[in-house]
Amino acid sequence: MKIRLPSSCPFNLGFTLCCGQVFRWEKKGEWWYGVVKGKVFKIRQRGHELEFENIDEDFIRDYFGLNEDLEKIANQIAKDRNIKEALKEFKGLRIVRQDPWECLISYICATYKNISAIKHMLLNLSQKFGEKVTFNGNEFYTFPVPARLATATSTDLKKCGLGYRVSYVYETAKKVHENVFDFERLRNLPYEKAKKELANFPGVGLKVADCVLLFSLGKLEAFPVDVWIKRAILKFYSKHFSSDFLEKIGEKSLTSSQYAKLNMFGRSYFGEYAGYAQEYLYHHQRTQQ
DNA sequence: TCCTAGCCTTTACC
DNA sequence: AGGTAAAGGCTAG
Numbered sequence: 001m002k003i004r005l006p007s008s009c010p011f012n013l014g015f016t017l018c019c020g021q022v023f024r025w026e027k028k029g030e031w032w033y034g035v036v037k038g039k040v041f042k043i044r045q046r047g048h049e050l051e052f053e054n055i056d057e058d059f060i061r062d063y064f065g066l067n068e069d070l071e072k073i074a075n076q077i078a079k080d081r082n083i084k085e086a087l088k089e090f091k092g093l094r095i096v097r098q099d100p101w102e103c104l105i106s107y108i109c110a111t112y113k114n115i116s117a118i119k120h121m122l123l124n125l126s127q128k129f130g131e132k133v134t135f136n137g138n139e140f141y142t143f144p145v146p147a148r149l150a151t152a153t154s155t156d157l158k159k160c161g162l163g164y165r166v167s168y169v170y171e172t173a174k175k176v177h178e179n180v181f182d183f184e185r186l187r188n189l190p191y192e193k194a195k196k197e198l199a200n201f202p203g204v205g206l207k208v209a210d211c212v213l214l215f216s217l218g219k220l221e222a223f224p225v226d227v228w229i230k231r232a233i234l235k236f237y238s239k240h241f242s243s244d245f246l247e248k249i250g251e252k253s254l255t256s257s258q259y260a261k262l263n264m265f266g267r268s269y270f271g272e273y274a275g276y277a278q279e280y281l282y283h284h285q286r287t288q289q
Numbered sequence: 290t291c292c293t294a295g296c297c298t299t300t301a302c303c
Numbered sequence: 304a305g306g307t308a309a310a311g312g313c314t315a316g
Binding site: 111112211253256286 | 298
């Protein structure tokens with residue numbers, strides 16, 4: 001199946017899948033293979049043309065955020081030279097709509113880890129607790145359902161390289177499974193309320209909650225602040241803060257009030273699509289090092 | 290091969 | 304209330 005994207009709909013599949021928002025996509029040749037909500041499919045891009053198999057167009061449009069007006073978003077967040085440069089360099093990068101459950105566990109695992117290690121952990125979890133699916137002669141694994149992780153032993157979880165995150169993943173899985181937690185309900189809550197609910201899960205603080213809201217629940221105003229965003233702010237947006245504050249956040253990790261301050265800055269400076277600005281800044285900052 | 294710094298932070302405890 | 308240390312181990316250089 002193929003669709004042709006109009007030039008008014010900028011999209012870059014590679015940037016979108018490589019920028020660190022998703023962890024379980026695999027590239028083989030020209031094709032990207034993904035497992036989303038228990039289903040394997042593949043997709044490739046040639047210029048304005050998107051070709052995919054084993055999935056329908058509606059899903060592709062929703063998952064890759066193709067129905068969002070990225071030109072409008074880019075114009076709205078293009079507040080200064082720095083962000084404009086990132087927008088230009090990674091034109092077509094879009095925020096995906098991951099499965100919220102997988103996204104939650106992914107970002108609980110992601111704390112204090114680098115991206116390759118995160119990928120490794122999630123692959124391990126899927127191979128150990130997910131279902132094997134064969135597609136195009138290759139083996140893939142679905143992401144484990146809450147019930148499966150809620151009944152896993154801590155020894156088995158530890159083998160996946162989760163370290164001290166084992167109890168967070170286990171307890172969160174148990175809560176989601178036993179309360180039959182409805183992630184979809186969060187979509188209709190205001191940002192702050194949804195964030196508070198997510199932060200009730202063990203292992204989920206402000207940053208992880210922001211990531212889940214942005215990457216899976218369509219809260220595009222969420223502005224996750226990690227070390228890279230902190231660096232970008234120190235480098236390009238220092239004039240918005242006192243030198244005393246800048247000095248404090250310089251070396252150590254952020255306290256919750258410091259996080260709240262940087263988060264609020266991003267949201268008020270970039271506006272309702274601050275999450276998009278965050279991802280461009282993040283990718284820009286990371287690829288420059 | 291070994292070593293070290295750093296990692297898309299959260300929690301428990303002063 | 305606000306700051307701080309510990310958490311476990313992988314990865315990149």
